[in-house]
Amino acid sequence: MAVYKIMIIEDDPVIRTELKNMLRGNGYDAVTVSDFSKTIQEVIELAPHLIILDIKLPVADGFSLCSEIRTFSDVPIVFVTSCNTDMDELNSIMLGGDAYITKPYNTAILLAKIASLLKRAYPTGNQEVIPYQNTFLHLESSKLEFNGQQTDLTKNELKIMYYLYKNAGKICSRNDLIDFLWDNQLYVDDNALSVNINRIRDKLASIGLHDFIKTRHRQGYFI
Amino acid sequence: MNGKLYWKQKIPLLILNGTSMAALTVFLLLNGINGDSLILILIVWGVVFAGYLAATYLFRKSRMDKLLSLAEQLEERYLLPEMMERPIRADDQVFYQLLRLSGKSMLEQVSGAKREQDEYREYIEQWIHEIKTPITAMKLICENHRSDVSKDLLVELEQINRYTEQALFYARSEHPEKDYLIREIRLFDVVHQAIAENRYLLRQYNVQIVLTETDDIVYSDEKWLCFILNQLIANAVKYRTESPQIRFFAEQNGNEVSLCIADNGIGIIDSDLPRIFEKGFTGENGRNASQAATGIGLYLCKRLCDKLGIGLTAISNDETVFKLSFHINDLIHQVQG
Numbered sequence: 001m002a003v004y005k006i007m008i009i010e011d012d013p014v015i016r017t018e019l020k021n022m023l024r025g026n027g028y029d030a031v032t033v034s035d036f037s038k039t040i041q042e043v044i045e046l047a048p049h050l051i052i053l054d055i056k057l058p059v060a061d062g063f064s065l066c067s068e069i070r071t072f073s074d075v076p077i078v079f080v081t082s083c084n085t086d087m088d089e090l091n092s093i094m095l096g097g098d099a100y101i102t103k104p105y106n107t108a109i110l111l112a113k114i115a116s117l118l119k120r121a122y123p124t125g126n127q128e129v130i131p132y133q134n135t136f137l138h139l140e141s142s143k144l145e146f147n148g149q150q151t152d153l154t155k156n157e158l159k160i161m162y163y164l165y166k167n168a169g170k171i172c173s174r175n176d177l178i179d180f181l182w183d184n185q186l187y188v189d190d191n192a193l194s195v196n197i198n199r200i201r202d203k204l205a206s207i208g209l210h211d212f213i214k215t216r217h218r219q220g221y222f223i
Numbered sequence: 224m225n226g227k228l229y230w231k232q233k234i235p236l237l238i239l240n241g242t243s244m245a246a247l248t249v250f251l252l253l254n255g256i257n258g259d260s261l262i263l264i265l266i267v268w269g270v271v272f273a274g275y276l277a278a279t280y281l282f283r284k285s286r287m288d289k290l291l292s293l294a295e296q297l298e299e300r301y302l303l304p305e306m307m308e309r310p311i312r313a314d315d316q317v318f319y320q321l322l323r324l325s326g327k328s329m330l331e332q333v334s335g336a337k338r339e340q341d342e343y344r345e346y347i348e349q350w351i352h353e354i355k356t357p358i359t360a361m362k363l364i365c366e367n368h369r370s371d372v373s374k375d376l377l378v379e380l381e382q383i384n385r386y387t388e389q390a391l392f393y394a395r396s397e398h399p400e401k402d403y404l405i406r407e408i409r410l411f412d413v414v415h416q417a418i419a420e421n422r423y424l425l426r427q428y429n430v431q432i433v434l435t436e437t438d439d440i441v442y443s444d445e446k447w448l449c450f451i452l453n454q455l456i457a458n459a460v461k462y463r464t465e466s467p468q469i470r471f472f473a474e475q476n477g478n479e480v481s482l483c484i485a486d487n488g489i490g491i492i493d494s495d496l497p498r499i500f501e502k503g504f505t506g507e508n509g510r511n512a513s514q515a516a517t518g519i520g521l522y523l524c525k526r527l528c529d530k531l532g533i534g535l536t537a538i539s540n541d542e543t544v545f546k547l548s549f550h551i552n553d554l555i556h557q558v559q560g
Contacts, residue, residue: 104380
Protein backbone atom coordinates (compact mmCIF):
# COMPACT_ATOMS: atom_id res chain seq x y z
CA MET A 1 0.00 0.00 0.00
CA ALA A 2 1.33 3.40 -0.95
CA VAL A 3 1.98 5.78 1.89
CA TYR A 4 -0.05 8.93 1.47
CA LYS A 5 1.61 12.25 2.07
CA ILE A 6 -0.48 14.72 4.05
CA MET A 7 0.48 18.34 4.34
CA ILE A 8 -0.45 20.24 7.47
CA ILE A 9 -0.84 24.00 7.07
CA GLU A 10 -1.46 25.21 10.60
CA ASP A 11 0.10 28.10 12.46
CA ASP A 12 -0.10 26.80 16.02
CA PRO A 13 3.22 24.98 16.55
CA VAL A 14 1.91 22.54 19.19
CA ILE A 15 -1.07 21.44 17.12
CA ARG A 16 1.18 21.19 14.09
CA THR A 17 3.62 18.86 15.80
CA GLU A 18 1.00 16.75 17.53
CA LEU A 19 -1.08 16.44 14.39
CA LYS A 20 2.02 15.35 12.52
CA ASN A 21 2.78 12.73 15.16
CA MET A 22 -0.81 11.56 15.18
CA LEU A 23 -0.91 11.15 11.41
CA ARG A 24 2.46 9.39 11.36
CA GLY A 25 1.22 7.10 14.08
CA ASN A 26 -1.71 6.22 11.84
CA GLY A 27 0.38 5.25 8.87
CA TYR A 28 0.54 8.47 6.92
CA ASP A 29 3.50 10.54 5.90
CA ALA A 30 2.96 14.02 7.30
CA VAL A 31 4.75 17.19 6.29
CA THR A 32 4.27 20.67 7.69
CA VAL A 33 4.68 24.21 6.51
CA SER A 34 6.46 26.64 8.78
CA ASP A 35 7.22 29.55 6.47
CA PHE A 36 3.82 30.84 5.50
CA SER A 37 5.13 33.22 2.86
CA LYS A 38 6.12 30.22 0.73
CA THR A 39 3.12 27.99 1.33
CA ILE A 40 2.10 27.67 -2.30
CA GLN A 41 5.66 26.91 -3.38
CA GLU A 42 5.87 24.13 -0.81
CA VAL A 43 2.55 22.68 -1.94
CA ILE A 44 3.90 22.51 -5.49
CA GLU A 45 7.25 21.07 -4.44
CA LEU A 46 6.01 18.44 -2.00
CA ALA A 47 2.88 17.51 -3.99
CA PRO A 48 0.92 16.08 -1.04
CA HIS A 49 -1.98 13.66 -1.48
CA LEU A 50 -4.13 15.65 0.92
CA ILE A 51 -3.94 19.02 2.65
CA ILE A 52 -5.15 19.91 6.12
CA LEU A 53 -5.68 23.65 6.04
CA ASP A 54 -6.32 26.04 8.90
CA ILE A 55 -8.36 29.13 8.07
CA LYS A 56 -6.71 31.70 10.29
CA LEU A 57 -3.13 31.90 9.10
CA PRO A 58 -0.45 34.55 8.94
CA VAL A 59 0.29 36.13 5.52
CA ALA A 60 -2.65 34.67 3.56
CA ASP A 61 -5.71 33.03 5.09
CA GLY A 62 -6.88 29.52 4.33
CA PHE A 63 -9.60 30.62 1.94
CA SER A 64 -7.26 32.45 -0.41
CA LEU A 65 -4.72 29.62 -0.19
CA CYS A 66 -7.44 27.16 -1.07
CA SER A 67 -8.56 29.05 -4.15
CA GLU A 68 -4.94 29.45 -5.21
CA ILE A 69 -4.22 25.75 -4.81
CA ARG A 70 -7.38 24.97 -6.78
CA THR A 71 -5.93 26.80 -9.79
CA PHE A 72 -3.35 24.08 -10.29
CA SER A 73 -4.40 21.05 -8.27
CA ASP A 74 -7.42 18.95 -7.30
CA VAL A 75 -5.79 17.61 -4.16
CA PRO A 76 -8.37 16.97 -1.40
CA ILE A 77 -8.42 19.81 1.12
CA VAL A 78 -9.72 19.47 4.66
CA PHE A 79 -10.43 22.75 6.38
CA VAL A 80 -9.92 22.84 10.12
CA THR A 81 -10.88 25.88 12.09
CA SER A 82 -11.91 27.09 15.48
CA CYS A 83 -14.48 29.48 14.00
CA ASN A 84 -17.55 27.38 13.54
CA THR A 85 -19.67 30.01 11.90
CA ASP A 86 -21.76 28.91 9.00
CA MET A 87 -20.32 31.58 6.75
CA ASP A 88 -16.91 29.97 7.08
CA GLU A 89 -18.34 26.58 6.33
CA LEU A 90 -20.13 27.88 3.28
CA ASN A 91 -17.02 29.70 2.09
CA SER A 92 -14.87 26.63 2.45
CA ILE A 93 -17.27 24.57 0.36
CA MET A 94 -17.64 27.27 -2.27
CA LEU A 95 -13.89 27.66 -2.64
CA GLY A 96 -13.33 24.00 -3.28
CA GLY A 97 -12.66 22.54 0.17
CA ASP A 98 -13.63 18.89 0.47
CA ALA A 99 -14.37 18.75 4.18
CA TYR A 100 -14.78 21.12 7.06
CA ILE A 101 -13.91 20.19 10.63
CA THR A 102 -14.09 22.42 13.66
CA LYS A 103 -11.65 22.48 16.54
CA PRO A 104 -11.34 20.74 18.88
CA TYR A 105 -11.70 17.94 16.43
CA ASN A 106 -12.20 14.40 17.30
CA THR A 107 -9.20 12.53 15.94
CA ALA A 108 -11.34 9.56 14.99
CA ILE A 109 -13.61 11.78 12.91
CA LEU A 110 -10.63 13.54 11.35
CA LEU A 111 -8.99 10.23 10.45
CA ALA A 112 -12.22 8.84 9.06
CA LYS A 113 -12.69 11.93 6.88
CA ILE A 114 -9.09 11.73 5.67
CA ALA A 115 -9.43 8.03 4.89
CA SER A 116 -12.67 8.48 2.97
CA LEU A 117 -11.33 11.46 1.01
CA LEU A 118 -8.17 9.56 0.09
CA LYS A 119 -10.19 6.53 -0.90
CA ARG A 120 -12.38 8.68 -3.12
CA ALA A 121 -9.49 10.64 -4.67
CA TYR A 122 -7.15 7.68 -5.18
CA PRO A 123 -9.21 4.56 -5.67
CA THR A 124 -7.10 1.46 -5.27
CA GLY A 125 -9.60 -1.36 -5.28
CA ASN A 126 -7.50 -3.76 -3.26
CA GLN A 127 -7.65 -4.19 0.52
CA GLU A 128 -10.70 -6.38 0.41
CA VAL A 129 -9.13 -9.54 1.74
CA ILE A 130 -6.62 -9.72 4.56
CA PRO A 131 -4.77 -13.02 4.83
CA TYR A 132 -3.27 -14.33 8.06
CA GLN A 133 -1.74 -17.77 8.41
CA ASN A 134 -4.15 -19.85 6.39
CA THR A 135 -7.24 -17.79 7.04
CA PHE A 136 -8.70 -14.93 5.02
CA LEU A 137 -10.80 -12.03 6.28
CA HIS A 138 -13.11 -10.79 3.52
CA LEU A 139 -13.93 -7.18 4.31
CA GLU A 140 -16.47 -6.52 1.58
CA SER A 141 -18.58 -9.62 2.12
CA SER A 142 -17.92 -9.70 5.88
CA LYS A 143 -16.78 -13.33 5.96
CA LEU A 144 -13.95 -15.29 7.49
CA GLU A 145 -12.53 -18.15 5.46
CA PHE A 146 -10.60 -21.18 6.69
CA ASN A 147 -9.85 -24.30 4.68
CA GLY A 148 -12.39 -23.31 2.06
CA GLN A 149 -15.13 -22.96 4.67
CA GLN A 150 -16.66 -19.58 5.39
CA THR A 151 -18.60 -18.07 8.22
CA ASP A 152 -20.56 -14.81 8.21
CA LEU A 153 -19.62 -12.08 10.64
CA THR A 154 -21.80 -9.27 11.96
CA LYS A 155 -20.67 -5.66 11.73
CA ASN A 156 -19.26 -5.73 15.27
CA GLU A 157 -17.55 -9.05 14.76
CA LEU A 158 -16.00 -7.95 11.48
CA LYS A 159 -14.54 -4.83 13.05
CA ILE A 160 -13.15 -6.82 15.98
CA MET A 161 -11.55 -9.30 13.63
CA TYR A 162 -10.26 -6.48 11.43
CA TYR A 163 -8.50 -4.93 14.40
CA LEU A 164 -7.02 -8.25 15.48
CA TYR A 165 -5.83 -8.99 11.92
CA LYS A 166 -4.32 -5.53 11.59
CA ASN A 167 -2.42 -6.09 14.81
CA ALA A 168 -1.77 -9.77 14.21
CA GLY A 169 0.77 -11.19 16.62
CA LYS A 170 0.40 -8.29 19.01
CA ILE A 171 -1.72 -8.24 22.13
CA CYS A 172 -4.73 -5.96 21.76
CA SER A 173 -6.07 -4.71 25.05
CA ARG A 174 -9.81 -4.77 25.59
CA ASN A 175 -9.71 -1.01 25.99
CA ASP A 176 -7.97 -0.44 22.66
CA LEU A 177 -10.45 -2.76 20.99
CA ILE A 178 -13.40 -0.86 22.44
CA ASP A 179 -11.79 2.44 21.46
CA PHE A 180 -11.40 1.19 17.92
CA LEU A 181 -15.03 0.07 17.79
CA TRP A 182 -16.19 3.44 19.09
CA ASP A 183 -14.10 5.11 16.39
CA ASN A 184 -16.19 3.10 13.95
CA GLN A 185 -19.47 4.13 15.54
CA LEU A 186 -20.03 0.78 17.19
CA TYR A 187 -20.73 1.52 20.82
CA VAL A 188 -19.75 -1.71 22.46
CA ASP A 189 -19.18 -1.86 26.19
CA ASP A 190 -17.07 -4.23 28.22
CA ASN A 191 -19.71 -6.95 28.58
CA ALA A 192 -20.78 -6.77 24.98
CA LEU A 193 -17.19 -7.19 23.88
CA SER A 194 -16.91 -10.47 25.79
CA VAL A 195 -20.18 -11.62 24.28
CA ASN A 196 -18.95 -10.74 20.80
CA ILE A 197 -15.63 -12.47 21.27
CA ASN A 198 -17.32 -15.63 22.49
CA ARG A 199 -19.70 -15.57 19.57
CA ILE A 200 -16.81 -15.23 17.13
CA ARG A 201 -15.06 -18.16 18.79
CA ASP A 202 -18.18 -20.29 18.37
CA LYS A 203 -18.42 -19.30 14.72
CA LEU A 204 -14.77 -20.08 14.14
CA ALA A 205 -15.14 -23.43 15.88
CA SER A 206 -18.00 -24.26 13.53
CA ILE A 207 -15.64 -24.02 10.56
CA GLY A 208 -12.99 -26.02 12.38
CA LEU A 209 -10.84 -23.15 13.56
CA HIS A 210 -10.15 -23.66 17.26
CA ASP A 211 -8.28 -21.37 19.62
CA PHE A 212 -7.67 -18.84 16.89
CA ILE A 213 -8.29 -15.89 19.18
CA LYS A 214 -6.20 -16.27 22.28
CA THR A 215 -6.75 -14.52 25.57
CA ARG A 216 -3.88 -13.13 27.58
CA HIS A 217 -5.17 -12.74 31.11
CA ARG A 218 -5.59 -9.10 32.17
CA GLN A 219 -3.96 -7.92 28.97
CA GLY A 220 -6.24 -8.62 26.09
CA TYR A 221 -6.65 -10.72 22.98
CA PHE A 222 -4.35 -11.67 20.16
CA ILE A 223 -4.21 -13.89 17.11
CA MET B 224 -57.73 62.52 32.73
CA ASN B 225 -58.95 62.49 36.27
CA GLY B 226 -62.14 64.66 36.21
CA LYS B 227 -62.38 65.07 39.96
CA LEU B 228 -58.88 66.39 40.24
CA TYR B 229 -59.44 68.70 37.27
CA TRP B 230 -62.46 70.30 38.88
CA LYS B 231 -60.74 70.52 42.23
CA GLN B 232 -58.04 72.58 40.59
CA LYS B 233 -60.70 74.87 39.15
CA ILE B 234 -61.97 75.83 42.64
CA PRO B 235 -59.88 79.04 42.84
CA LEU B 236 -61.38 80.17 39.52
CA LEU B 237 -64.90 79.39 40.82
CA ILE B 238 -64.24 81.30 44.03
CA LEU B 239 -62.81 84.22 42.05
CA ASN B 240 -65.88 84.36 39.83
CA GLY B 241 -68.22 83.96 42.83
CA THR B 242 -66.51 86.82 44.64
CA SER B 243 -66.56 88.97 41.52
CA MET B 244 -70.28 88.26 41.08
CA ALA B 245 -70.95 89.16 44.72
CA ALA B 246 -68.92 92.37 44.42
CA LEU B 247 -70.73 93.31 41.22
CA THR B 248 -74.12 92.66 42.89
CA VAL B 249 -73.22 94.89 45.83
CA PHE B 250 -71.91 97.60 43.48
CA LEU B 251 -75.01 97.52 41.24
CA LEU B 252 -77.43 97.45 44.21
CA LEU B 253 -75.71 100.51 45.68
CA ASN B 254 -76.18 102.21 42.32
CA GLY B 255 -79.90 101.47 42.52
CA ILE B 256 -80.32 98.92 39.74
CA ASN B 257 -83.62 97.04 39.74
CA GLY B 258 -83.84 93.36 40.66
CA ASP B 259 -84.74 91.99 37.20
CA SER B 260 -81.76 93.57 35.48
CA LEU B 261 -79.44 92.30 38.22
CA ILE B 262 -80.70 88.72 37.86
CA LEU B 263 -80.35 88.91 34.07
CA ILE B 264 -76.76 90.12 34.34
CA LEU B 265 -75.91 87.38 36.84
CA ILE B 266 -77.55 84.67 34.71
CA VAL B 267 -75.70 85.80 31.56
CA TRP B 268 -72.44 85.83 33.52
CA GLY B 269 -73.17 82.41 34.94
CA VAL B 270 -74.05 80.88 31.55
CA VAL B 271 -71.00 82.34 29.79
CA PHE B 272 -68.73 81.17 32.63
CA ALA B 273 -70.22 77.68 32.75
CA GLY B 274 -69.98 77.44 28.96
CA TYR B 275 -66.34 78.43 29.06
CA LEU B 276 -65.60 75.88 31.80
CA ALA B 277 -67.38 73.07 30.00
CA ALA B 278 -65.71 73.85 26.67
CA THR B 279 -62.19 73.93 28.13
CA TYR B 280 -62.87 70.76 30.07
CA LEU B 281 -64.06 68.87 27.00
CA PHE B 282 -61.27 70.23 24.89
CA ARG B 283 -58.59 69.22 27.42
CA LYS B 284 -60.16 65.87 27.99
CA SER B 285 -60.28 65.00 24.31
CA ARG B 286 -56.64 66.04 23.85
CA MET B 287 -55.47 64.01 26.81
CA ASP B 288 -57.51 60.99 25.78
CA LYS B 289 -55.98 61.19 22.34
CA LEU B 290 -52.50 61.19 23.81
CA LEU B 291 -53.32 58.25 26.04
CA SER B 292 -54.73 56.23 23.19
CA LEU B 293 -51.70 57.12 21.09
CA ALA B 294 -49.46 55.81 23.83
CA GLU B 295 -51.61 52.72 24.04
CA GLN B 296 -51.24 52.00 20.36
CA LEU B 297 -47.50 52.53 20.18
CA GLU B 298 -45.47 49.38 20.48
CA GLU B 299 -42.41 51.29 21.53
CA ARG B 300 -43.78 53.87 23.93
CA TYR B 301 -40.54 55.77 24.24
CA LEU B 302 -41.23 57.11 20.77
CA LEU B 303 -44.27 59.04 22.06
CA PRO B 304 -42.61 62.48 22.04
CA GLU B 305 -41.80 61.93 18.36
CA MET B 306 -45.34 60.98 17.54
CA MET B 307 -47.41 63.52 19.52
CA GLU B 308 -48.39 66.92 18.22
CA ARG B 309 -46.61 69.90 19.59
CA PRO B 310 -48.92 71.28 22.34
CA ILE B 311 -50.34 74.81 22.12
CA ARG B 312 -50.32 75.89 25.74
CA ALA B 313 -47.12 77.48 26.98
CA ASP B 314 -46.75 75.28 30.06
CA ASP B 315 -47.60 72.14 28.07
CA GLN B 316 -44.80 73.03 25.70
CA VAL B 317 -42.37 73.04 28.59
CA PHE B 318 -43.42 69.52 29.52
CA TYR B 319 -43.18 68.52 25.90
CA GLN B 320 -39.61 69.80 25.77
CA LEU B 321 -38.76 67.93 28.96
CA LEU B 322 -40.26 64.74 27.61
CA ARG B 323 -38.24 64.99 24.44
CA LEU B 324 -35.05 65.71 26.34
CA SER B 325 -35.44 62.80 28.73
CA GLY B 326 -36.40 60.49 25.87
CA LYS B 327 -33.34 61.45 23.92
CA SER B 328 -30.99 60.95 26.79
CA MET B 329 -32.60 57.59 27.53
CA LEU B 330 -32.09 56.50 23.93
CA GLU B 331 -28.45 57.47 24.12
CA GLN B 332 -28.04 55.42 27.26
CA VAL B 333 -29.79 52.43 25.75
CA SER B 334 -27.84 52.47 22.53
CA GLY B 335 -24.62 52.86 24.51
CA ALA B 336 -25.50 49.83 26.62
CA LYS B 337 -26.47 47.89 23.52
CA ARG B 338 -23.21 48.72 21.82
CA GLU B 339 -21.28 47.65 24.88
CA GLN B 340 -23.24 44.42 25.02
CA ASP B 341 -22.56 43.73 21.35
CA GLU B 342 -18.89 44.40 21.80
CA TYR B 343 -18.78 42.12 24.79
CA ARG B 344 -20.61 39.40 22.90
CA GLU B 345 -18.17 39.71 20.02
CA TYR B 346 -15.30 39.50 22.43
CA ILE B 347 -16.76 36.36 24.01
CA GLU B 348 -17.18 34.73 20.62
CA GLN B 349 -13.64 35.61 19.66
CA TRP B 350 -12.32 34.39 22.98
CA ILE B 351 -14.09 31.08 22.56
CA HIS B 352 -12.53 30.61 19.15
CA GLU B 353 -9.15 31.35 20.62
CA ILE B 354 -9.53 29.01 23.57
CA LYS B 355 -10.30 26.22 21.14
CA THR B 356 -6.74 26.23 19.83
CA PRO B 357 -5.18 25.24 23.17
CA ILE B 358 -8.04 22.77 23.80
CA THR B 359 -7.31 21.13 20.46
CA ALA B 360 -3.60 21.07 21.21
CA MET B 361 -4.19 19.45 24.62
CA LYS B 362 -6.55 16.93 23.12
CA LEU B 363 -4.02 15.94 20.49
CA ILE B 364 -1.24 15.68 23.06
CA CYS B 365 -3.41 13.43 25.22
CA GLU B 366 -4.41 11.25 22.31
CA ASN B 367 -0.83 10.90 21.14
CA HIS B 368 0.36 9.93 24.60
CA ARG B 369 -2.27 7.55 25.86
CA SER B 370 -2.17 6.59 29.49
CA ASP B 371 -4.61 6.37 32.36
CA VAL B 372 -3.92 9.99 33.18
CA SER B 373 -4.53 11.19 29.64
CA LYS B 374 -7.89 9.42 29.62
CA ASP B 375 -8.97 11.33 32.70
CA LEU B 376 -7.69 14.52 31.14
CA LEU B 377 -9.67 13.85 27.99
CA VAL B 378 -12.86 13.56 30.04
CA GLU B 379 -12.10 16.93 31.58
CA LEU B 380 -11.26 18.41 28.18
CA GLU B 381 -14.60 17.28 26.84
CA GLN B 382 -16.21 18.99 29.79
CA ILE B 383 -14.26 22.20 29.13
CA ASN B 384 -15.32 22.06 25.53
CA ARG B 385 -18.95 21.53 26.50
CA TYR B 386 -18.87 24.58 28.76
CA THR B 387 -17.20 26.77 26.16
CA GLU B 388 -19.71 25.66 23.53
CA GLN B 389 -22.47 26.49 25.98
CA ALA B 390 -21.09 30.00 26.38
CA LEU B 391 -20.76 30.38 22.63
CA PHE B 392 -24.29 29.27 21.92
CA TYR B 393 -25.64 31.36 24.76
CA ALA B 394 -23.99 34.39 23.19
CA ARG B 395 -25.38 33.44 19.81
CA SER B 396 -28.85 32.40 20.87
CA GLU B 397 -29.91 36.04 20.75
CA HIS B 398 -29.55 36.20 16.99
CA PRO B 399 -29.36 32.66 15.70
CA GLU B 400 -30.59 33.74 12.29
CA LYS B 401 -27.13 35.16 11.65
CA ASP B 402 -25.66 31.74 12.00
CA TYR B 403 -28.03 29.33 10.34
CA LEU B 404 -27.15 26.79 7.75
CA ILE B 405 -30.23 24.68 7.25
CA ARG B 406 -29.26 21.59 5.36
CA GLU B 407 -30.46 18.14 4.67
CA ILE B 408 -28.96 16.04 7.43
CA ARG B 409 -29.20 12.40 8.31
CA LEU B 410 -30.49 12.36 11.86
CA PHE B 411 -28.23 9.57 13.03
CA ASP B 412 -25.11 11.17 11.56
CA VAL B 413 -25.58 13.93 14.10
CA VAL B 414 -26.17 11.36 16.84
CA HIS B 415 -22.88 9.66 15.96
CA GLN B 416 -21.15 13.00 16.01
CA ALA B 417 -22.57 13.90 19.41
CA ILE B 418 -21.57 10.52 20.82
CA ALA B 419 -18.06 11.02 19.44
CA GLU B 420 -17.83 14.37 21.15
CA ASN B 421 -18.70 12.77 24.47
CA ARG B 422 -16.99 9.44 24.07
CA TYR B 423 -14.52 9.80 26.90
CA LEU B 424 -17.27 10.81 29.28
CA LEU B 425 -19.45 7.92 28.14
CA ARG B 426 -16.59 5.45 28.36
CA GLN B 427 -15.57 6.64 31.79
CA TYR B 428 -18.95 5.81 33.26
CA ASN B 429 -19.36 2.70 31.12
CA VAL B 430 -22.55 4.01 29.61
CA GLN B 431 -24.24 1.50 27.38
CA ILE B 432 -25.29 3.07 24.10
CA VAL B 433 -28.21 1.50 22.28
CA LEU B 434 -28.83 2.83 18.81
CA THR B 435 -31.80 1.92 16.71
CA GLU B 436 -30.48 3.47 13.57
CA THR B 437 -32.75 4.71 10.81
CA ASP B 438 -32.10 6.75 7.69
CA ASP B 439 -34.44 9.59 8.60
CA ILE B 440 -33.57 12.87 6.97
CA VAL B 441 -34.37 16.23 8.56
CA TYR B 442 -33.72 19.80 7.59
CA SER B 443 -31.92 21.67 10.29
CA ASP B 444 -28.63 23.14 11.37
CA GLU B 445 -26.20 20.36 12.16
CA LYS B 446 -24.02 22.37 14.51
CA TRP B 447 -26.90 23.54 16.65
CA LEU B 448 -28.48 20.14 16.74
CA CYS B 449 -25.22 18.57 17.78
CA PHE B 450 -24.90 21.09 20.59
CA ILE B 451 -28.39 20.25 21.84
CA LEU B 452 -27.61 16.52 21.78
CA ASN B 453 -24.36 17.16 23.63
CA GLN B 454 -26.23 18.85 26.44
CA LEU B 455 -28.80 16.07 26.64
CA ILE B 456 -26.13 13.36 26.67
CA ALA B 457 -24.15 15.19 29.34
CA ASN B 458 -27.32 15.46 31.44
CA ALA B 459 -28.11 11.79 31.01
CA VAL B 460 -24.65 10.92 32.27
CA LYS B 461 -24.83 13.42 35.10
CA TYR B 462 -28.10 12.02 36.45
CA ARG B 463 -27.21 8.39 35.85
CA THR B 464 -27.93 5.40 38.02
CA GLU B 465 -25.86 2.26 38.24
CA SER B 466 -25.23 0.58 34.90
CA PRO B 467 -26.31 3.61 32.91
CA GLN B 468 -27.82 3.24 29.50
CA ILE B 469 -28.79 5.76 26.82
CA ARG B 470 -31.01 4.79 23.95
CA PHE B 471 -31.38 6.72 20.72
CA PHE B 472 -34.28 5.98 18.45
CA ALA B 473 -36.46 7.77 15.93
CA GLU B 474 -40.22 7.88 15.75
CA GLN B 475 -42.50 8.86 12.91
CA ASN B 476 -45.86 10.45 13.69
CA GLY B 477 -47.76 11.91 10.78
CA ASN B 478 -45.72 14.75 9.40
CA GLU B 479 -43.17 14.66 12.20
CA VAL B 480 -39.96 12.79 12.80
CA SER B 481 -38.85 12.63 16.41
CA LEU B 482 -35.47 11.76 17.74
CA CYS B 483 -35.75 10.31 21.22
CA ILE B 484 -32.97 10.21 23.76
CA ALA B 485 -33.97 7.89 26.57
CA ASP B 486 -31.90 7.22 29.66
CA ASN B 487 -32.42 5.01 32.67
CA GLY B 488 -31.20 7.70 35.05
CA ILE B 489 -32.74 8.94 38.27
CA GLY B 490 -35.59 10.60 36.39
CA ILE B 491 -37.33 13.90 36.95
CA ILE B 492 -40.07 14.21 39.54
CA ASP B 493 -43.48 15.22 38.19
CA SER B 494 -43.61 18.54 39.97
CA ASP B 495 -40.28 19.59 38.44
CA LEU B 496 -41.09 18.42 34.94
CA PRO B 497 -42.99 21.49 33.72
CA ARG B 498 -40.20 23.80 34.81
CA ILE B 499 -37.02 22.06 33.64
CA PHE B 500 -36.65 24.32 30.60
CA GLU B 501 -36.79 27.50 32.70
CA LYS B 502 -33.64 29.51 33.06
CA GLY B 503 -31.87 28.88 36.32
CA PHE B 504 -34.21 26.09 37.36
CA THR B 505 -32.33 23.26 38.99
CA GLY B 506 -35.05 21.34 40.78
CA GLU B 507 -34.73 18.39 43.09
CA ASN B 508 -32.10 16.61 40.98
CA GLY B 509 -29.95 19.67 40.53
CA ARG B 510 -29.73 20.26 44.25
CA ASN B 511 -28.76 16.68 45.00
CA ALA B 512 -26.34 16.24 42.12
CA SER B 513 -22.67 15.79 42.88
CA GLN B 514 -21.91 18.61 40.48
CA ALA B 515 -24.10 21.63 41.02
CA ALA B 516 -26.57 22.21 38.23
CA THR B 517 -26.49 25.59 36.56
CA GLY B 518 -29.99 25.56 35.13
CA ILE B 519 -28.61 26.79 31.81
CA GLY B 520 -28.21 23.66 29.70
CA LEU B 521 -31.84 22.70 29.18
CA TYR B 522 -32.95 26.32 29.06
CA LEU B 523 -30.55 26.89 26.20
CA CYS B 524 -31.65 23.69 24.46
CA LYS B 525 -35.25 24.79 24.59
CA ARG B 526 -34.41 28.26 23.39
CA LEU B 527 -32.40 26.99 20.45
CA CYS B 528 -35.09 24.47 19.60
CA ASP B 529 -37.70 27.22 19.59
CA LYS B 530 -35.58 29.25 17.22
CA LEU B 531 -34.93 26.28 14.98
CA GLY B 532 -38.56 25.22 14.98
CA ILE B 533 -37.84 21.92 16.69
CA GLY B 534 -40.24 20.65 19.32
CA LEU B 535 -38.56 19.65 22.58
CA THR B 536 -40.48 17.70 25.19
CA ALA B 537 -39.55 15.61 28.17
CA ILE B 538 -41.27 12.64 29.73
CA SER B 539 -40.11 10.81 32.81
CA ASN B 540 -41.59 7.45 33.72
CA ASP B 541 -39.45 4.35 33.87
CA GLU B 542 -37.03 6.16 31.64
CA THR B 543 -36.37 9.83 31.07
CA VAL B 544 -37.08 10.59 27.45
CA PHE B 545 -36.22 13.80 25.67
CA LYS B 546 -37.93 14.04 22.33
CA LEU B 547 -36.81 16.34 19.52
CA SER B 548 -39.55 16.67 16.93
CA PHE B 549 -38.84 17.84 13.40
CA HIS B 550 -41.46 18.80 10.91
CA ILE B 551 -41.16 17.03 7.64
CA ASN B 552 -41.59 19.72 5.10
CA ASP B 553 -42.86 18.32 1.85
CA LEU B 554 -42.30 21.68 0.26
CA ILE B 555 -38.56 21.25 0.45
CA HIS B 556 -38.82 17.88 -1.26
CA GLN B 557 -40.89 19.45 -3.99
CA VAL B 558 -38.50 22.33 -4.48
CA GLN B 559 -35.58 19.98 -4.66
CA GLY B 560 -37.50 17.80 -7.07
